[in-house]
Amino acid sequence: MADLSPIDLQKALRGADYPADKKSLVDCARKNKADDKVVSRLDGLKKDSFDGPNEVQKAVFDH
Template structure:
């Protein structure tokens, strides 16, 4: 399984309204049939509200 990339992440979160909690990000990714690697990365984020896609991307790819 390849590592997720920023484009795949944004596709996985298509249609989400920000700010969004971690649980909403994971649910949206599942609804959009995202790859398991993306869902796993989102599920590993800190429990907090994310203000926008840039903040989510930074959290996912910076660890």
């Protein structure tokens, strides 16, 4: 998705504890006042559990 940058994703997930499930990542993004496009992308991920930020980024951008 061209309108979502890795930096947007990093800002949205600032303070996230890993491993994390999808719901906690969405909650973290909302708490960080992330843009709706970031929240909806996280909420739409097919995977439910992530070991770290690199895994989240791969799932978001390599889907």
